[in-house]
Amino acid sequence: MERIRAMVARAEGIGVPRGCKMFRHALHAVARLSNEKIATKVEHLKKTFMWSDAVVGIVVSKFPSVLLRSNQMLQSKSEFLVSEVGLEPTYIAHRPVMLSYSLEGRLRPRHYVVKFLKENGLLDRDRDYYSAVIVMEKVFVDKYISPHKEVAPYLAEDYDAACRGEVPTRFKFT
Structure with missing residues (x-):
């Protein structure tokens, strides 16, 4: 029971409230990650996409599974979407499901x-x-x-x- 409470706290801690339709996805994501790994992934997202803490919060609340994506995959998609396609990092942040596509x-x-x-x-x-x-x-x-x-x-x-x-x-x- 304590482990479930900790997962719920981590899901809420990444900005996904209990009543939100993404809460189930957030639970799935944080079930595999410690607080330290979440913090490391958040820092990687900030560095890779040039996002602020607030913007990363938006991304994670809309697409919690981003926390489970590999750093290499996120890096290659950032390079492609920003450098080749010419998208602004904030554009991507408001449409984070793009990061789930091949x-x-x-x-x-x-x-x-x-x-x-x-x-x-x-x-x-x-x-x-x-x-x-x-x-x-x-x-x-x-x-x-x-x-x-x-x-x-x-x-x-x-x-x-x-x-x-x-x-x-x-x-x-x-």
Whole structure:
């Protein structure tokens, strides 16, 4: 019983109140972590994403499982999302579920498609990257690939290749 009380206290301590729908996920995350490991992970998140304590609190309350992600995975996603995609760290903080998606299987391939479409005038430049990442595979294909079959006939093939970890040479960027 004492162990359960300690887990509840740790979950509340990371900013997830008992009545919140994320509380169950927070319990799952902190069940595997000591207070010291949580503090270490919080420091890594602050350093990697340039987030303040308050922003890390927002991230953890929205996506407690971020505490279970490896430092290497978080680092590679930070480098990609901030440096390559050009997202602001606060943008990521308010959409932390992006950190749960596969870098090679989802984030990078969809970035290539969105960037290709924007740079070729086939997609509004103000289109939000998150809206392309969050949708299911079928919806993504229906919204971002299928409408452009005529003007970009290899887009579906190139996207499939990108999902396999290849960078098709036809993804030309200006």
